[in-house]
Amino acid sequence: MKKENEKKSSFMIKKDEIENIFFSRIEIAADLLNGYYFHGQEVIESYHLESYDPYGTNVNDKTNESSELRRDILFKVTVHLKNEQEFVFLKGIEVETKKNYHMFYRVLQYNASTNLRIVDTTHHDYVVDTLVVTTSKISWNSTTLYDLYHVPNEIQPMIGNSPFHVLNLRTANPEWFHHPELKILIKWFNVYDISEEESYQFLNSLGTLPKYLVYMIAALAENKDIFDLIEEEKGEEVKMEDFVEKLLNKATDKGFDKGFDKGVLETTIKNLIALMQNTGWSLHKAMDMNNVSEDLRPSINEWFRVNGY
Numbered sequence: 465m466k467k468e469n470e471k472k473s474s475f476m477i478k479k480d481e482i483e484n485i486f487f488s489r490i491e492i493a494a495d496l497l498n499g500y501y502f503h504g505q506e507v508i509e510s511y512h513l514e515s516y517d518p519y520g521t522n523v524n525d526k527t528n529e530s531s532e533l534r535r536d537i538l539f540k541v542t543v544h545l546k547n548e549q550e551f552v553f554l555k556g557i558e559v560e561t562k563k564n565y566h567m568f569y570r571v572l573q574y575n576a577s578t579n580l581r582i583v584d585t586t587h588h589d590y591v592v593d594t595l596v597v598t599t600s601k602i603s604w605n606s607t608t609l610y611d612l613y614h615v616p617n618e619i620q621p622m623i624g625n626s627p628f629h630v631l632n633l634r635t636a637n638p639e640w641f642h643h644p645e646l647k648i649l650i651k652w653f654n655v656y657d658i659s660e661e662e663s664y665q666f667l668n669s670l671g672t673l674p675k676y677l678v679y680m681i682a683a684l685a686e687n688k689d690i691f692d693l694i695e696e697e698k699g700e701e702v703k704m705e706d707f708v709e710k711l712l713n714k715a716t717d718k719g720f721d722k723g724f725d726k727g728v729l730e731t732t733i734k735n736l737i738a739l740m741q742n743t744g745w746s747l748h749k750a751m752d753m754n755n756v757s758e759d760l761r762p763s764i765n766e767w768f769r770v771n772g773y
Contacts, residue, residue, distance in 0.1 A: 475691055479683040480536075483559045486680050487597065488515065488537050492643055493557065499641040500595060500631045506642075507543075514540040516554060519581060533577045540590075554578060556594040561686050563600040568612055568628050571596065595629045599653060599684045604630040633684065645677055652681060659748050660758075661765050668708045675700050678707070689714055712766045732756060733767055 487493060490513045497508045516538040537557040544550050556574055560567060575592040583589050598604065607628045609615065615623055634657060638650040648670065655662045667681075675697055682690035693710055694702065732754075739750045747768055751761060 475688055478691075479561075479686065480559075482676070482679045482683040484536050486676070487557050487559060490515070490539075492646055493537070493539060495641055495643040495646050496557070496597070496631070497555065497595065499636070499646075500629070503637075504640040504642065508541065512542055512544075514542070516540045517581075518556075533574070535574045535578065535594075538578065553591040553593065554582070556592065558594055558596045559684075560596055560598045561600065561684060563598070563602040563604055567596060568609070568626075571628065572626065593629070595631060597631050597633065599633050601634070601657070603635075604632065645680075648673075648677065649680060649684065653684070656685065660761060661748055664708050664712065664765070667704050667711075670704045672701050672703050675702055678702050678704075712762065712769065729760070729763055729767070732760065733764060736764065 487496065490510045494508050494510045494513055498504060498506055501507070518535045518538040519532050535556050536559055539555050539557075540552065541555050542550055542552050556571075556578065558567070558571065558574070564570070571594045574594055578592045579590065582592075596604075607630060609623060609626045609628075610620060612628070615625075633650050634653045636650045636653075638647050638654065641647050641650060652663065652666055655666050675694060678690065678694045678697075681687070682694060689711060693707065693714065697707075735754060736747065736750045736756070739745065739754060740747065743750070745753065747765070751764065756764065
């Protein structure tokens with residue numbers, strides 16, 4: 465059987481690395497926790513967090529042999545309480561760009577293996593909990609064991625209702641987050657599903673971004689077009705106006721590669737222009753009402769942009 469990394473493409477391996485590096489930054493993690501758990505109140509400060517060994521221990525009951533299990537990110541959190549005491553616990557962050565139906569039990573496994581390793585190596589017994597960060601288009605509505613398995617009311621007293629914490633960046637409220645880079649990611653995902661045109665306009669409005677943040681956009685969206693283009697950038701800063709233009713040109717070329725001959729494109733554009741003139745609709749609405757395919761839209765958007773419409 466191949467190792468996990470051998471099954472992944474180089475893009476997916478790099479994607480995982482980019483995400484883990486970004487969310488491992490203490491100031492990002494603190495803002496993430498405050499936004500999700502406290503709706504933006506600054507309860508957790510950066511100095512409360514300390515990066516922690518992300519490895520856990522699995523024990524085989526039959527052989528009594530142990531093996532390592534690596535999770536994405538782990539922090540030791542020390543909170544100072546009002547009575548001048550402190551409470552210490554461990555908080556993991558797992559990044560999943562798609563809905564993983566096994567994630568509930570994976571989180572339980574991560575938490576248990578982390579606790580086993582810490583008790584074994586340090587003799588401390590900390591509470592371990594996990595926040596799953598996702599950009600899945602499919603909603604994760606099941607956030608407890610009762611929800612996940614539709615446990616009947618009369619059976620619920622027999623089953624512990626373990627909570628499952630999921631933050632979806634596509635639906636998160638950007639006002640709950642204060643770190644400018646995290647805010648950009650959430651705002652972009654808020655418009656990404658509305659229309660490709662709006663997502664391009666948003667990127668175009670950002671001025672100059674650090675290269676690693678554009679990598680994060682590509683990673684979380686699993687957008688290989690953005691990833692390939694950012695790989696070609698030489699500096700550490702990216703002028704987004706120029707970058708979006710390259711992205712649109714690539715989308716146009718991709719459209720023709722998929723078989724959109726000039727005649728099909730020109731006929732569709734003429735129909736859209738007539739529709740917009742007769743109704744006053746925007747290009748986006750005209751494409752929706754004319755049932756223009758998603759594959760053809762980048763080429764049409766680029767034609768209208770170049771020709772000043």
